[in-house]
Amino acid sequence: MAVYTMKEAKPAPSTSKGVVFWLRENLFSNISNTLLTLLGMYFIYTTIPPLLDWMIFDATWSGTKEEVVKEGARWIFIIEKFDQFMYGFYPEALHWRPNLVAIISIIFVFFIPRLSSIKIKFVSMLLYPVVCFILIRGGLGLEVVGTEKWGGLMLTILVAAVGIIASFPIGILLALGRQSDNMPIVKTLCVGFIEFIRGVPLITILFMASVVLPLFFSDGIEFDKLLRALIGITLFQAAYIAEVIRGGLQAIPKGQYEASESLGLSYWQGMILIILPQALKISIPNLVGSFISLFKDTTLVLIIGLFDILAMVTLTNSDTSWLGFEIEGYVFVTLIYWVFCFSMSQYSRVIERRYNTDH
Amino acid sequence: MNNSKLPPTSSGLFNSPQNRAIIFQVLSLVVVVLCIFYFVNNMFDNVAKRGITTGFSFLGETAGFGVSQALIPYDDTSSTFLDVFIVGILNTMLVGVIGIVLASIIGLLVGVGRLSSNYLIAKLSLVYIETFRNIPILLQILFWYNVVLAALPSPRQSISYFDSVFINNRGFIMPDPIFESGSSFILVAFVLACISVVYLAKWASKRHDLTGEEFPLIRVSLAILVVAPLLVFFITGQPISAEYPALKGFNFKGGITIIPELLALIFALSIYTATYIAEAVRAGIEAVPPGQKEAAKSLGLKEHVILRKVVLPQALRVIIPPVINQYLNLVKNSSLATAIGYPEIVTLFSGTTLNQVGQAIEIILMTMAVYLVFSIVISVLLNWVNARMEIKGR
Numbered sequence: 160m161a162v163y164t165m166k167e168a169k170p171a172p173s174t175s176k177g178v179v180f181w182l183r184e185n186l187f188s189n190i191s192n193t194l195l196t197l198l199g200m201y202f203i204y205t206t207i208p209p210l211l212d213w214m215i216f217d218a219t220w221s222g223t224k225e226e227v228v229k230e231g232a233r234w235i236f237i238i239e240k241f242d243q244f245m246y247g248f249y250p251e252a253l254h255w256r257p258n259l260v261a262i263i264s265i266i267f268v269f270f271i272p273r274l275s276s277i278k279i280k281f282v283s284m285l286l287y288p289v290v291c292f293i294l295i296r297g298g299l300g301l302e303v304v305g306t307e308k309w310g311g312l313m314l315t316i317l318v319a320a321v322g323i324i325a326s327f328p329i330g331i332l333l334a335l336g337r338q339s340d341n342m343p344i345v346k347t348l349c350v351g352f353i354e355f356i357r358g359v360p361l362i363t364i365l366f367m368a369s370v371v372l373p374l375f376f377s378d379g380i381e382f383d384k385l386l387r388a389l390i391g392i393t394l395f396q397a398a399y400i401a402e403v404i405r406g407g408l409q410a411i412p413k414g415q416y417e418a419s420e421s422l423g424l425s426y427w428q429g430m431i432l433i434i435l436p437q438a439l440k441i442s443i444p445n446l447v448g449s450f451i452s453l454f455k456d457t458t459l460v461l462i463i464g465l466f467d468i469l470a471m472v473t474l475t476n477s478d479t480s481w482l483g484f485e486i487e488g489y490v491f492v493t494l495i496y497w498v499f500c501f502s503m504s505q506y507s508r509v510i511e512r513r514y515n516t517d518h
Numbered sequence: 519m520n521n522s523k524l525p526p527t528s529s530g531l532f533n534s535p536q537n538r539a540i541i542f543q544v545l546s547l548v549v550v551v552l553c554i555f556y557f558v559n560n561m562f563d564n565v566a567k568r569g570i571t572t573g574f575s576f577l578g579e580t581a582g583f584g585v586s587q588a589l590i591p592y593d594d595t596s597s598t599f600l601d602v603f604i605v606g607i608l609n610t611m612l613v614g615v616i617g618i619v620l621a622s623i624i625g626l627l628v629g630v631g632r633l634s635s636n637y638l639i640a641k642l643s644l645v646y647i648e649t650f651r652n653i654p655i656l657l658q659i660l661f662w663y664n665v666v667l668a669a670l671p672s673p674r675q676s677i678s679y680f681d682s683v684f685i686n687n688r689g690f691i692m693p694d695p696i697f698e699s700g701s702s703f704i705l706v707a708f709v710l711a712c713i714s715v716v717y718l719a720k721w722a723s724k725r726h727d728l729t730g731e732e733f734p735l736i737r738v739s740l741a742i743l744v745v746a747p748l749l750v751f752f753i754t755g756q757p758i759s760a761e762y763p764a765l766k767g768f769n770f771k772g773g774i775t776i777i778p779e780l781l782a783l784i785f786a787l788s789i790y791t792a793t794y795i796a797e798a799v800r801a802g803i804e805a806v807p808p809g810q811k812e813a814a815k816s817l818g819l820k821e822h823v824i825l826r827k828v829v830l831p832q833a834l835r836v837i838i839p840p841v842i843n844q845y846l847n848l849v850k851n852s853s854l855a856t857a858i859g860y861p862e863i864v865t866l867f868s869g870t871t872l873n874q875v876g877q878a879i880e881i882i883l884m885t886m887a888v889y890l891v892f893s894i895v896i897s898v899l900l901n902w903v904n905a906r907m908e909i910k911g912r
Contacts, residue, residue: 185637192636199638341535344543348550358893359886360853366868367886370878374564375557455654462857469657489661493653500652 214490236484237491240475244491247310247466253302256294257313263291264320288324306385310466312495314385318457318467322392323450329393330400335430337401338408349401356398361456364391369463388460396453403445407438440514447507451500468492561879576875577603583870585861587777599871606863607888613783613862614849614892620788621848622841625795632800643796651793656854658790663782663858670778673769682762688769690776693760700757707750708743715739779860783852791848795841802837803829835907842900849892863888 174180186196217231220238237244246254267287274280295317297303309317336342336349356364368391373382411434419429439446461470472488475481565572577600584594589608592601631643650658668687671677676686684691722733751758763773806829814828856865863885872881 185635188635195634195636195639199636199642202642341539342543344547348546355890358890360850360864360889362853362856362864363868363882363886363889366864367882370872371882374561374879377560377563378567451652455652458654458656459854461656462854469654469660472660486665489657489665493657493661496654496657497649497652501648504652 232487232490233484234487236475236481236487239481240471240478243311243475244468244471245311246313247471248308249304249310249313250302250308253304256297256301260291260294263287263294306383309385311471312468314460314465315454315457315467315469318385318389318392318460318465319450319454321389322396322453322457325389325393326396326400329397331404331435333397333401334404334408337405353398353401356395357402361392361395361459362462364395365459365463367391384463385465388463388465392453392457392460395456396449399449399452400446403442403449404438406445407440407442408434410441411437443511443514444507447503451503454499454503455496468495565879570876572877572880574880576877576880579875581871581874583874585866586859587780587861599875602866602871603863603884606861606866609860609866610849610852610862610888613780613787613852613855613860614845616784617787617791617848617852618845620784621791621795621844624788624792625841626799628792629796629799629803632796633803647793647796650789653790655786655790655851656857658786659782659854659858662785663778666785667778667782673765676765676770682760684763684770687778688775689778690781691763691770691773692776693762694772694774696759696761698757698759700754703754704747704750704758708747711742711746715742718742777860779855779858782858783855783860787848787851790851791844794844794847798837798840798844799833801840802833802835805836806832835909838903838907839900842896842903846893846896849896850889853889 170176187193213231215231219231219233219235222235242251242254246257249257267283271280271283274283293299293301295304295309295313296306333349333353336345337353339346365388368387369384372387372390376382415433415437416429419433422429424432457467458469460467466474469492472485472492475488476483476485578598580595581597581599581602582594585592585602585605587609588605589612590601590605592605628643628646631639632647634640634643670685670687673684673686673688676684676691678684682693718739719735722735725731725733761772763770763775810828810832811824814824819828852862853864855862856869859865867881868885872878875881
């Protein structure tokens with residue numbers, strides 16, 4: 160009597176599974192696809208190995224300038240000038256102060272949102288900029304370092320941070336003003352400001368701030384060059400933030416406004432407790448996008464004579480014993496910007512998920 | 519009865535929202551007017567104290583400096599600051615137009631490449647976008663100008679193609695067309711060809727509505743546009759010739775030279791803006807519901823017909839608004855040319871002219887006004903396109 164024994168399942172045919180199948184499906188499905196793949200491979204072959212050779216295998220990492228082999232990147236230059244790229248002309252003995260500010264900032268960004276007490280949150284938010292300012296500039300017994308000595312990555316981050324933090328409340332007010340239908344004069348003022356700023360390039364606003372702004376104030380008031388740039392950048396960023404938040408406000412259903420009114424909340428109570436938290440949550444991706452643009456735009460301060468990290472490339476190259484190292488300088492600065500911008504966009508995805516309340 | 523916990527019900531001035539709105543508006547208006555008054559007052563004081571002249575009479579004065587590229591006749595001994603202003607605007611527009619065309623082409627290719635079924639191409643497009651979008655545009659401009667273009671050979675060792683196009687560190691040099699008498703007929707022929715193509719398109723679409731028959735419009739139009747002017751070119755005895763550049767001494771004489779500043783600016787602007795356009799194109803194509811494509815396929819339409827008649831018209835509605843915003847950004851970013859000295863409006867006017875004349879307020883305001891006009895024109899264009907693209911219920 161024949162007994163039925165189960166047979167082992169046969170593996171799927173190689174035409175519908177496995178590496179070969181994947182390659183055929185994704186890279187060589189037809190003639191034009193194969194041509195594109197070959198083109199892409201040729202492109203990778205001509206760019207990646209020489210780039211790796213230049214950046215890593217043929218590169219010079221240590222030794223003196225005289226021992227440098229010409230073929231690869233001469234990172235020895237970056238190592239030599241590293242302090243200038245990071246701090247500009249900030250006195251070397253005082254580098255611990257910006258370093259401390261960096262540590263405080265990291266703690267601030269990562270731990271403040273996790274605090275449960277609103278009072279401690281509020282107080283630390285007020286204290287944070289004051290402490291940072293005193294640490295970097297000096298005063299209260301610390302040696303004062305004038306803003307003309309600030310530079311490098313430190314200045315880049317500082318300009319971006321001030322621009323982001325200071326423009327945020329102004330941007331919210333502008334967005335609310337633009338949305339206020341029962342106040343036509345306020346609305347017109349806000350629309351005028353936003354559209355004017357958004358219509359012109361940042362560079363003309365920086366020129367305006369550095370050349371025209373001092374004319375607007377009477378003689379007694381002196382403006383620091385850095386402060387003027389910060390005012391220009393803050394106004395510029397506020398207009399862009401306002402438009403992003405307006406988008407968030409428009410996405411809030413009308414019922415939410417009506418609900419807050421029916422609870423007897425005043426305009427500001429309703430805005431702060433109900434509307435703005437939702438609007439800001441919706442706006443997070445666009446807000447981070449706008450912060451990334453601002454971080455990239457800080458490079459423009461070099462045109463009005465501040466020494467941010469990009470300006471340091473030219474400046475370190477004007478040292479007569481270190482001429483002709485532009486490429487290394489530009490590549491180094493490119494990597495720094497790329498890492499910052501890319502991690503900001505990744506961070507935005509993280510907080511987007513954290514604040515996502517749709518379950 | 520204890521009513522003390524209830525809000526006051528008096529009809530006081532501040533309790534009605536209307537009154538509050540009016541009071542708030544009057545207050546903010548007063549603050550703004552006072553600020554402006556304070557600024558303008560100080561401004562006149564400061565201007566008088568520093569002995570700065572005011573007004574726009576400086577526009578009539580002779581500029582007296584050279585400009586490395588001018589699209590209108592410019593001469594450093596007789597041209598005025600007004601000419602400088604116009605040269606700057608035209609140079610900005612030149613960068614804008616070339617940059618927009620190049621960025622659109624690269625952006626379209628990369629955006630479609632991002633959705634390619636070819637794994638390698640899709641990943642390469644992604645790497646392109648993530649790399650160039652995260653590097654500041656000013657850094658890219660400086661890199662092209664100070665590193666890539668500076669590494670080109672000197673005029674004597676130029677890279678040359680067919681002995682008529684030369685590339686060296688002074689720029690990109692190509693033949694200059696010379697129009698002799700009779701060449702205007704070619705222009706006329708070209709204009710006539712364009713008009714006839716427009717009418718042909720109208721006729722073809724009407725015929726399609728009536729009979730459902732397709733007319734090979736693109737092929738026929740291209741043929742008309744190429745053949746008609748070519749025919750006239752040979753009939754009138756080839757009236758267009760070219761002046762070829764030639765090496766004389768240390769540099770090239772003759773031909774058209776595209777200066778390295780312009781090249782660096784256009785490379786950087788179009789490569790950077792293309793990353794944003796590519797993302798817009800991808801988002802637009804992904805926004806078309808897949809059911810549309812499947813429905814078209816089930817009707818038996820061919821792949822390219824589906825793309826042209828079903829996917830693209832719907833995708834364009836999503837693609838065009840952000841892309842036009844990117845065009846505006848490109849024009850505004852062209853102001854960074856001032857870092858490498860390409861003679862556009864900011865370099866020439868907020869830079870050189872401001873240094874010579876010193877009238878900061880007038881000059882900065884005029885520069886801003888130029889960009890505001892560009893912005894308004896582009897946003898009017900955007901609204902017009904949006905209105906035309908709207909879904910029309912029938």
